[in-house]
Amino acid sequence: MKKVFIVLMVTLMGVFAFTQVKNPDMIFDATLSEPDTLDPHHAYDTSSGEVIFNVYDNLVAYDGESMSKFVPMLSTVVPTVENGYLRDGGTTYVFPIREGVKFHNGNDLTPEDVEYTFERALLYNPPGGPVWMYLDPMFGVFSIRTLVEDYVGASWDTIFDSEMNPTSPEYEEALVNFYNDVIDPAVEVQGNEVLVHLARPFAPFLNVIASGSSWGSILDKEYSVELGIWDGNAEGWWKYHGWTKEQSPYFDHAMGTGPYKLVEWDHAQQRVTLERFDDYWKGPAPIRRVIIQGIDEWSTRRAMLETGDADIAYVPAQYLDVVLSMDGLTVIPGTPEVSITSLGFNWQVDPESPYIGSGQLDGNGIPPDFFADHNVRLGFAYAFDYDGMINEVLNGLGEKVPTALPTGFLGFDEDLPTYELDLQKAENYFKRAYQGRLWQTGFNMTILYNTGNDSRRVSAEILRDNLAKINPRFQVEVRGVQWPTYLDERENMMLPVYIIGWVADFPDPHNFIFTYYHSEGDYGGFYGDNFAEFASLPRPEFGGKSLNKMIEDAALESDPAKREQMYIDIQEFVFDYALVLPLYQPQGLRVHRSWLKGWINNPIWPGDYYYNYTKVE
CATH class of the missing domain: 3.10.105.10 (Dipeptide-binding Protein; Domain 3)
Known part of the structure; x- marks a missing residue:
């Protein structure tokens, strides 16, 4: 059924209306909740995903509002059969890695960072997390535990004790061999290219790893190891498997190549502060600072919209008539959502x-x-x-x-x-x-x-x-x-x-x-x-x-x-x-101050991509 979406614009009027943009170098997003975690391989909610979306880059990105077209990001090519970067009957994806890209700490992006990211995701595989979307097309299973049990020939509880120690030297040797024989060959570095091998053709694979999917975010291997994430070795990989979200050092840390870097996550205030990354490979974002704050009460979010202290706010659908009556807002009801x-x-x-x-x-x-x-x-x-x-x-x-x-x-x-x-x-x-x-x-x-x-x-x-x-x-x-x-x-x-x-x-x-x-x-x-x-x-x-x-x-x-x-x-x-x-x-209800420009509605994104925004009278 074809839908028609009407953009309802309420412009600033009257001598007491705003005459200039408020806080022109900052975006305040008055949302519902703080993140659950900032670990890209554990996060599986939009509150977490929105932060990760702006701090990290992925190999490819969606082309604007499309959910089926892609553009290069950290990969310089979107693999297709036609360009020769999708091979072996659709089971090998080849990603040439962009040179000259910096992480927020100044480290250079390398193909080894990409390989490490995929392998850390597979080995970590926290319960209820998103990593099944890698395991399914790459190995035909939904859990690393199934893969280990099939390889070793014993149940998980037989292989490990309650402290995640192998119960015998034979099992420990088998676990090391499992990494070398199963995990390591699945993602290979050849020169400046990273090859990802699938067990079968999987048409949505680029969707799975595209920007907006937190689990597709590329990590800094050197920083991750220093922070206490998996050390990159076959020996002892199981010690880094299945942590709770708080056990992961990435719970409240982030180190990406994205347009914004994490400054602070204030749990007491449910507030995340991001700062522009001036060395971003695509050029610095127009807006210097972003504050994303979970504000429970609709009355507070409404007041912040009215005064211009919030540029974006979550508005429950039952308050549509309220925001339509307010000056200076762009109100877009009925946006498509998947x-x-x-x-x-x-x-x-x-x-x-x-x-x-x-x-x-x-x-x-x-x-x-x-x-x-x-x-x-x-x-x-x-x-x-x-x-x-x-x-x-x-x-x-x-x-x-x-x-x-x-x-x-x-x-x-x-x-x-x-x-x-x-x-x-x-x-x-x-x-x-x-x-x-x-x-x-x-x-x-x-x-x-x-x-x-x-x-x-x-x-x-x-x-x-x-x-x-x-x-x-x-x-x-x-x-x-x-x-x-x-x-x-x-x-x-x-x-x-x-x-x-x-x-x-x-x-x-x-x-x-x-x-x-x-x-x-x-x-x-x-x-x-x-x-x-x-x-x-x-x-x-x-x-x-x-x-x-x-x-x-x-x-x-x-x-x-x-x-x-x-x-x-x-x-x-x-x-x-x-x-x-x-x-x-x-169906969505988008509400932001009319001075905010550059919003793109891609329904598969976890939230706003602040890099696109400017604030103009």
């Missing part, structure tokens, strides 16, 4: 979670495996007001979708069924759950949202209120926490449900279907062991294949028509079992 906002279920919550009450089906809590019951999930599915959320809360800036796959992607089918608000149907499902016990006892649980995200708060409140209408014994508390805390609680399996968005890493259905519905996906991996078992069972709907296998096979299918049908079959299955509730596909 994103889904969903509610996910944890099938196996940590029993120590503070969000499940008593941990029992006794009216004062929920059991840890509460959402393993499909009747419970279906009850929740029909207790949410999807149309009301889009039309009344989002001011129409959203679309209803059948599953966690955005419109326009291969496999999207508007004829697939969608969940509707139907309290009677929800009641029927709840009465079937737990052989009728749930209806009699009720439940009590907590739903978290990240503070300042009013859309997610309202989503949780809608669900809370409707559940109480269905049965007064169904009690839900809605509570806000800071964004890093929210992510930590999800990763620690504490949240019974979580409302979260997913912005495409690359424009292919695999990036959504795998993420949400495969038990090793970034979201599916946090549904618990019960879900992993469910996703691994043979299914008659798939001719005896499991859900996981069907998703894997769909990604490999080369016939577009067959692949499309496979994704439709997958979506019919996940809808029937209510594995995820797709609350809406959002």
Whole structure:
């Protein structure tokens, strides 16, 4: 469906209006949250990604607003079959590395930095991080642990003790050989070129590594080793694997070649300060300083927009009319987004979670495996007001979708069924759950949202209120926490449900279907062991294949028509079992001061690219 996006400009008027640009050499971005981490191989959220996007460079970059065209960045060439830099039937990418590029500390960029970056990513591979996007095309697996187990011929827990020490000299030798035989040959330096070898042709590979993808950021090897990141040796590489985000020295450090360098990350103020890098290889940015600050309260962000203290601000869709009435703003509603906002279920919550009450089906809590019951999930599915959320809360800036796959992607089918608000149907499902016990006892649980995200708060409140209408014994508390805390609680399996968005890493259905519905996906991996078992069972709907296998096979299918049908079959299955509730596909609302020039809307970017901006009256 073709969309028309109208740019609504409100210009400065009146004798009391601003007569000149405020803070002409600084950009203040009033956003929602501070980053989760600045480690490019751990960061997997847009708050972190926006900072990394401006501090680091990648091998290639998107060409403006396009999600399918690329331009050279740290590589002087975008590899194609035609120019000879994509070889071996699409399995070898050759990147000539740009000379004369400096890191922020003055070190020269070298091909060895690029090789080190890829290899460090593969070996580090933190749980829930983005590195699966390298492992999948390069090795056909989603975790370095699988690769190690296949090579060594033993399970991970057999190879290592609880302190990540090899349990025998034989295993230690095998681990060293694993690096030499498997990891090192996958990325090679030949003169000034870096060759990256894939296990199979993978069309979105350039999307995976393009600028805006934090995991594609190129590190300074020398600085990384000095900081305490992997030392680059085969011996002991496992000591640098799977750290928590705080264990990584790159948690709050950054050393890139990008247009801005990190000055400070003030956690107490949720504020990141960036300074222009004057030796940037493309020339210095027009604006000297950038401040990105997480500000929870909409009223504060609104006041800063009005006074001109903020150049850019996050504006929830429900406040569209407010910003349209303000002077001096550029307001652009309905910008396209390749994103889904969903509610996910944890099938196996940590029993120590503070969000499940008593941990029992006794009216004062929920059991840890509460959402393993499909009747419970279906009850929740029909207790949410999807149309009301889009039309009344989002001011129409959203679309209803059948599953966690955005419109326009291969496999999207508007004829697939969608969940509707139907309290009677929800009641029927709840009465079937737990052989009728749930209806009699009720439940009590907590739903978290990240503070300042009013859309997610309202989503949780809608669900809370409707559940109480269905049965007064169904009690839900809605509570806000800071964004890093929210992510930590999800990763620690504490949240019974979580409302979260997913912005495409690359424009292919695999990036959504795998993420949400495969038990090793970034979201599916946090549904618990019960879900992993469910996703691994043979299914008659798939001719005896499991859900996981069907998703894997769909990604490999080369016939577009067959692949499309496979994704439709997958979506019919996940809808029937209510594995995820797709609350809406959002449309963007861009708001900035009208003196800010140079904004480009690439929906796959994690945020603003400040290098493009100027401030002009």
